[in-house]
Amino acid sequence: MRKSLHIWSICLAGLLCFVPNILLCNVLIFAAEGAEMAIPLSSANDAAFYRYTPADALAAEVALAEVTAQDDPETIYNAFNEFARTHFGAASEPLVYEIFGTQLTFVESGAWQHISENSASLAWETNLPAYSYVEYGLTPEYGQRSEMTDRPYYLHLHQLRDLEVNQTYHYRFVAVDERGQTLVTPDQTFRTEAVPGAVYISSQLGEAPYILDKSNTTYILKEDLVVPGSAIIVRGDHIVLDLNGYSVTFGENATVSGNYQGVLVTGDHKTAISYRAVGVKVLNGTVAQGRNEFMRNNADIYHYNCLYITGKDMEIAGVRVVYHAPQAWGMVANYSEGKFHAHHNTFVDMGAVITDRHGSGVRPMGFRYPQVSPNQFELNHNLVKRTRQNGFQIATSMHHNEVYVDSWSINSFALQPLSEVGIPAGRHASNKVFGTGFNPYGFGWAHEDLFIEDNFIYMFGIDVQHRWHERWGDINMLEGVRVTNYDQGGQVRNNLIYENNTIVLKGKQGAELRGTGFFSDETITNLVFKNNRVKVEALDDQTTLVACVDVQGHFRKANSQPVYYIDNIFEGNLALIRFGDAYGRGNNHIFIGNRLVKLGDNPDFHTFVFDGGDHNYGHVLQDTEFTPGTAYNDVYWKNTTSKSYYSVAWTLELITAPGATVTIHDGNDQEVFHGSADDTGRLEVPLTQSVIHPTEWQPNAFFEFRVLWPDMYTEESFTPHTITVNVGGKTLVETVNMTQRQTVRLIP
Numbered sequence: 006m007r008k009s010l011h012i013w014s015i016c017l018a019g020l021l022c023f024v025p026n027i028l029l030c031n032v033l034i035f036a037a038e039g040a041e042m043a044i045p046l047s048s049a050n051d052a053a054f055y056r057y058t059p060a061d062a063l064a065a066e067v068a069l070a071e072v073t074a075q076d077d078p079e080t081i082y083n084a085f086n087e088f089a090r091t092h093f094g095a096a097s098e099p100l101v102y103e104i105f106g107t108q109l110t111f112v113e114s115g116a117w118q119h120i121s122e123n124s125a126s127l128a129w130e131t132n133l134p135a136y137s138y139v140e141y142g143l144t145p146e147y148g149q150r151s152e153m154t155d156r157p158y159y160l161h162l163h164q165l166r167d168l169e170v171n172q173t174y175h176y177r178f179v180a181v182d183e184r185g186q187t188l189v190t191p192d193q194t195f196r197t198e199a200v201p202g203a204v205y206i207s208s209q210l211g212e213a214p215y216i217l218d219k220s221n222t223t224y225i226l227k228e229d230l231v232v233p234g235s236a237i238i239v240r241g242d243h244i245v246l247d248l249n250g251y252s253v254t255f256g257e258n259a260t261v262s263g264n265y266q267g268v269l270v271t272g273d274h275k276t277a278i279s280y281r282a283v284g285v286k287v288l289n290g291t292v293a294q295g296r297n298e299f300m301r302n303n304a305d306i307y308h309y310n311c312l313y314i315t316g317k318d319m320e321i322a323g324v325r326v327v328y329h330a331p332q333a334w335g336m337v338a339n340y341s342e343g344k345f346h347a348h349h350n351t352f353v354d355m356g357a358v359i360t361d362r363h364g365s366g367v368r369p370m371g372f373r374y375p376q377v378s379p380n381q382f383e384l385n386h387n388l389v390k391r392t393r394q395n396g397f398q399i400a401t402s403m404h405h406n407e408v409y410v411d412s413w414s415i416n417s418f419a420l421q422p423l424s425e426v427g428i429p430a431g432r433h434a435s436n437k438v439f440g441t442g443f444n445p446y447g448f449g450w451a452h453e454d455l456f457i458e459d460n461f462i463y464m465f466g467i468d469v470q471h472r473w474h475e476r477w478g479d480i481n482m483l484e485g486v487r488v489t490n491y492d493q494g495g496q497v498r499n500n501l502i503y504e505n506n507t508i509v510l511k512g513k514q515g516a517e518l519r520g521t522g523f524f525s526d527e528t529i530t531n532l533v534f535k536n537n538r539v540k541v542e543a544l545d546d547q548t549t550l551v552a553c554v555d556v557q558g559h560f561r562k563a564n565s566q567p568v569y570y571i572d573n574i575f576e577g578n579l580a581l582i583r584f585g586d587a588y589g590r591g592n593n594h595i596f597i598g599n600r601l602v603k604l605g606d607n608p609d610f611h612t613f614v615f616d617g618g619d620h621n622y623g624h625v626l627q628d629t630e631f632t633p634g635t636a637y638n639d640v641y642w643k644n645t646t647s648k649s650y651y652s653v654a655w656t657l658e659l660i661t662a663p664g665a666t667v668t669i670h671d672g673n674d675q676e677v678f679h680g681s682a683d684d685t686g687r688l689e690v691p692l693t694q695s696v697i698h699p700t701e702w703q704p705n706a707f708f709e710f711r712v713l714w715p716d717m718y719t720e721e722s723f724t725p726h727t728i729t730v731n732v733g734g735k736t737l738v739e740t741v742n743m744t745q746r747q748t749v750r751l752i753p
Contacts, residue, residue, distance in 0.1 A: 062091040066467050066513075069441070074413070074472070078329040078355035085391050085411045085441075090156040092465045093409070093439045094134050096183040098509055100540060104461065105132045109182045111190065115160065115386055115405060117349045119289045119323050120195045122203070122225055124250025125165045125174070126289040126323030128349040128386065130405070133182050137161040141176035143169075145192050150179075157183055159437055160388040160407045162323065162351050164289065166250040170197050200225060200247075206237070213255075214238045214269075217246065226251045226290060233259045233297070239270040242283040246270075248290020248324070256309060257295025267292040267311040270319070281340060282316035293327035300330040304360040306367075309333040317342040325351045326369065331358035336370040345372075345382040345400070352389045354411075357472075359394055362414040368395040375399055378428045392417075396438075398449075399423050401431025412442030414473045419462075421449035426497050429454035440464040443472045444479045447508065450488040455501045457486065463509045466516025466548075478587045482517040483510055484555075485539065489589075490526045494559055498529040503537060510541045510551075517550040518543070519583075520575070525558035525565035525591035533569045541577040542604060552583035552614065558591020560619035567593045576602035579610055581635065584624060585617030585645065593623035603634030612639040613651065615699075620648035620709060627654040627691050628746045638697055638720060642712040647701035649712075652693050657726070657741065658748040659688040665732035665751075671723040686752070692743045696721040 065088040072084045095101035115130025127139055134157035142148040151163040161180070168174060173196045180188045203223045206215050213232035217224045220241035226249045230236055236255040239246060246268065256265040270285050292311040294300070303309055310333060311326045319341065326335040335352050338345060352369030359367050369389050372382070382400035389396055389408040396408040398421035408419040419438040422430040430451030438447045438460065447462035464483040473480075485508035490496045503521075510518040520539035523532055539553040553575035558565055568591070575581045581601050585591070603610055612635040615621070631637060637653045659667060663686045669678040671693065682688045698719045699712040724744065730737040730751045737751040 061087075062097070065091045070467055070469055072357070074357040076357070081357050082353070082355040082391060085409075086155055088441065089391075089409055089439065092441070093463055094157050094183050098463060100507060100509060100538075101133065104507055109133050109135060109180060109186045109188045111178070111180075111188065117322070117386065118195065120197060121247050121249045121289055122170045122197055122199055123166070123168045123227075124289060125168065125195055125197070126162065126250070126349070127165065127176070127178070128160070128162045128323065129178055130160055130386065131180050131182075131188070132159075134159055135180040135182040135188070137163070137178065137180045139163045139165060139176055139178055141165055141174055143172060143174060145175050147175060147177070158388060158390075158407060160386055160405075162325070162349055162388065164250045164291070164323070164325070168197050168250075170199055172197055216240060217244055220244060223247060225249050226253070230254065231257050231295065233257055233295075234263055235266045235269060236292075237268045238266075239268070239282060239285055243285070244282070245286045245288065247288050248292075250290055252291035252293060254293045254295045255311075256297055256300060259295075259297035259299060262299040264308050266309070266313045267294070268313070270312070270314045270316060280315070281342075284318045285314070285316060286320040286322070287312065287314070287324060288320075289323040291325040291327065294330055294333070296329075300333075303330045304332050306332055306334050306337065306364070306373075310335070310337050312336040313339065314341070315339040318344050319346070321347040322349050325353070327353045327355065329354070329356035331356065332360045332367055334368055334371060338370070338372045338375065340374050341372055341382065342376040343381060347384050347387060349386045350388070352387065352392070354389075354392045357393055357413050359414045362394065362416060365398065366394045366414065366416075368392060368398065370397060371395070372399040377423060377425050380423055380428070380431070396420055401429065403431075403433045403436060405435045407437045408439070410438070410440035410442065410445040412440065412445040412472075415444045415475050415477060415479050417442065417445045418449040419445065419447055422451045422455055424449070424451040426452045428452070432456040432458065434458040434460065436460045438462045440483060441466060442469055444482050445484075446487050447485045448487070450498060450501065452497050453499050457503045458505055460506045462486070462506065464511070464518075466510070466512030466514075466518060468514035468516065480517075481512075481515060482519070483512065484519040484522045485510060487519075487522040488524055488529065488532060489522070489557070490524045490529065490559075494524070494526040494562060495528050496526075498524075498526070498532065500531045501533070502531075503534045506537045508537065508539045511544055512542075512548050512551065513544040515547040518548070518552070519555040519586075520553040522555045522557055522588075523568050523591075523594070524589055525556075525568045525593050526562060527565055529568070530566050532566075533571065534573060535569075535571040536573065538574040539576070540604075541579075543579045543607075549579070550586065551577065552580040553577050554582045554594075555586055556582065556584045556591050556594045556621065556624065557586070557589030558621070560585070560590040560592070560617075560621050563592055563623065565591060565593050565623075567595045570594070570596045570599055572598045574600045574602065576604055578604040578607050580612075580614045582613050584613065584615045584649065584651070585619070585621050587617055590617040590619045590621040592621050595625045595627070596629060597627045598629070600630040600632065601635040602632050610634065611641040612636060614641045614643050615645040615649050615712075616643045618644050620646045622648060622650045624651040625654055625691075626651060628656050629653075637694075638718060640697055640718055642699045642715045642718075645699070645712050647699050647703065647706070647710040647712060650696050650698045650702070652696045654691045654693045655743045655746045657690050657692050657728075657743065658746075659690070659728065659730075660748065660750045661686050661688070661730050661737075661752055662732040665730050668729045668731075670727045670729075672725055673723060677726070692726050693723045694743050695723060
């Protein structure tokens with residue numbers, strides 16, 4: 006039976022479908038290039054300083070929107086730093102406390118330390134974002150402290166410098182959250198000791214670059230280095246470069262152009278792999294780009310890198326990387342093989358210019374021409390305080406990283422897993438991703454066997470369309486997770502699982518917000534989004550392209566493999582599920598057991614929206630929990646055609662005799678199920694309540710028509726259902742109205 010709510014929709018039959026178409030509130034002090042930007046604090050109890058206020062946030066939005074690529078690095082970084090402080094802390098989003106706890110605590114698994122002759126790198130993690138510093142000294146009275154962080158973070162790395170060798174030091178960690186809640190560890194100690202056989206690096210060795218070519222040796226830096234060209238070149242195997250808490254600034258005031266590197270790790274003819282080093286470690290210090298007139302025009306990612314690492318079985322830990330030049334990466338891992346482990350590092354991108362967004366564009370650290378099978382690359386507990394485009398990539402294990410994206414181009418991915426046909430993409434868990442700008446994403450996709458678990462993604466969109474020249478519909482667009490096939494599709498995407506993640510998106514000034522953006526295609530198989538929570542909010546009337554789920558794909562691919570959304574919570578104040586947009590209109594997206602929540606009282610709210618211009622269909626909403634303000638038939642056909650539709654279904658749980666034969670007919674007397682109960686007498690079958698169409702829909706119509714009545718619908722009903730059970734020569738029959746999940750007992 007078909008219930009037409011608007012019989013006058015027949016008059017639309019002749020309409021054919023067409024093809025779719027401020028200043029910073031708190032001034033931060035920048036001590037020197039490559040140095041931490043510290044906020045003065047007289048004691049851990051200066052709680053008032055940490056208060057989050059809407060006025061701070063508004064001023065930060067204005068300041069960030071006014072930044073241009075021609076501004077100096079300090080202006081660029083300071084503006085984003087204040088924006089991040091006021092928009093990405095626990096005080097700005099209640100879910101942070103709900104997920105991570107209300108009391109500030111240390112996360113023991115995030116701790117790491119490296120003790121050198123005259124320094125110590127101390128890293129730890131807190132469950133909530135917090136300012137932090139270390140108190141230390143030769144007695145339990147301490148007397149010294151490291152610089153406080155420039156804003157609250159979850160990950161903390163502090164380097165204690167200028168320590169005396171062969172001494173025992175007392176220290177304790179101090180963290181202060183945005184509410185002024187203070188956490189102090191008990192007194193602890195470490196001891197500095199001379200490293201036997203170490204070779205020391207200082208300006209007394211002559212002019213840079215300093216060549217480290219003695220394999221199986223520890224080299225220790227003994228002073229800050231500021232050089233006009235390259236600083237340090239490692240040529241050998243199993244070398245430890247201990248920066249000893251000092252900083253290396255390279256390319257400073259260079260008078261001639263050159264391919265300068267901060268730390269270059271390579272090899273020579275004596276190494277195990279010709280021209281590639283083996284087993285090198287770089288630890289415990291800062292490497293920063295200097296400034297010179299030639300850097301301003303850089304367009305090559307192989308130039309002006311703080312670290313350029315080539316070889317096998319490498320470790321980078323406790324290093325601060327500071328860079329600003331156009332197109333340059335903070336660190337390039339070139340021709341990497343074996344194990345590559347980068348952990349407990351800090352990356353600071355202070356630039357804005359991107360000359361070419363393709364080929365991985367600009368990123369704090371990444372791999373070029375790596376050995377992808379087997380891939381044993383691990384990136385963990387790294388803090389990216391800001392990146393203008395991409396974050397990390399390629400590694401099959403990226404976990405417990407904290408990445409802040411300030412996007413200056415299209416396709417700024419915080420984390421991009423390995424994506425090669427036939428090679429598992431790995432497991433990526435417990436990362437925290439924050440983003441704003443032109444076009445940031447939390448996670449990119451992969452070809453095979455990808456597991457994205459327990460991550461927290463939090464983004465805030467404003468109007469910064471001046472940042473990039475391309476106009477592909479992704480202007481000021483933010484997206485939590487994305488899976489895309491290009492052109493006519495056909496690219497392999499197999500076994501991509503997203504589970505237990507939290508995605509929070511907020512936006513204003515016309516930003517576009519997509520919690521998820523998954524394509525369906527014949528070649529995208531077993532794409533599952535399960536047990537996640539997605540919260541998406543428009544913060545003004547200009548912001549209308551907003552949804553927790555953005556259903557994408559190619560509208561002509563009716564046989565696309567299903568995309569599954571299972572047991573998630575979707576909450577928003579404008580739209581929860583958006584079936585299509587200008588980028589893609591996919592078919593066969595299946596929603597099972599999800600909870601839909603309306604936030605606020607926006608009169609323009611709709612549970613479902615169809616958009617994108619072309620039709621899309623085959624979508625199923627099964628066993629959905631519709632909370633107040635949401636409804637199975639609350640749909641807005643914004644920009645679509647008469648062929649679009651979705652189905653509403655509920656699971657029937659039947660309890661009967663073991664092995665009983667079961668037949669079910671719908672309200673139109675069509676057989677929709679025939680089978681048997683299992684050996685316990687149980688059977689679960691999803692049954693369709695109704696199919697929701699636009700009023701322009703006509704059964705068996707050859708043409709499709711543009712939807713002109715967006716807030717009206719036609720409901721095609723398929724219930725009540727008749728259940729017939731045959732067992733032991735007996736026939737049992739019952740009729741049920743499938744408007745909710747229910748259990749029926751038919752036992753002879």
